Amino acid sequence: MTKEPFTCPVCGKRQPFKWLFLGGSKRYILKCKSCHSNLWPDKDPLPATVSTPIGFICGTLPFMIHWHFIEKNLILSFIVAIGFGLIGFIIVCIYTYKNTYFNLRKR
Numbered sequence: 001m002t003k004e005p006f007t008c009p010v011c012g013k014r015q016p017f018k019w020l021f022l023g024g025s026k027r028y029i030l031k032c033k034s035c036h037s038n039l040w041p042d043k044d045p046l047p048a049t050v051s052t053p054i055g056f057i058c059g060t061l062p063f064m065i066h067w068h069f070i071e072k073n074l075i076l077s078f079i080v081a082i083g084f085g086l087i088g089f090i091i092v093c094i095y096t097y098k099n100t101y102f103n104l105r106k107r
């Protein structure tokens with residue numbers, strides 16, 4: 001059986017997208033909906049060394065570019081930054097979903 005991203009390694013069932021936001025906490029146990037195996041992400045698909053610069057590029061950079069080169073308008077600069085940040089957030093979510101593989105949770 002070939003390993004698919006975001007599926008249970010035992011029964012091969014695809015897991016819910018919302019796990020992206022719950023999986024970060026150590027206390028939350030990811031349980032397969034169909035076979036009830038305890039799952040754990042294989043490895044961090046996006047380590048902090050990568051996600052921090054992405055956050056900077058998507059949030060801070062658009063703000064600074066708008067502020068320095070387009071218009072010194074705080075609210076408008078924030079709106080631009082939030083817009084770019086949202087696009088970056090969606091891209092990161094899709095990337096993480098496509099690159100997360102589960103293993104059985106070690107006790």
Ligand SMILES: [Zn+2]
Pocket residue numbers: 008009010011012013032033034035036037
């Ligand atoms: Zn399962």
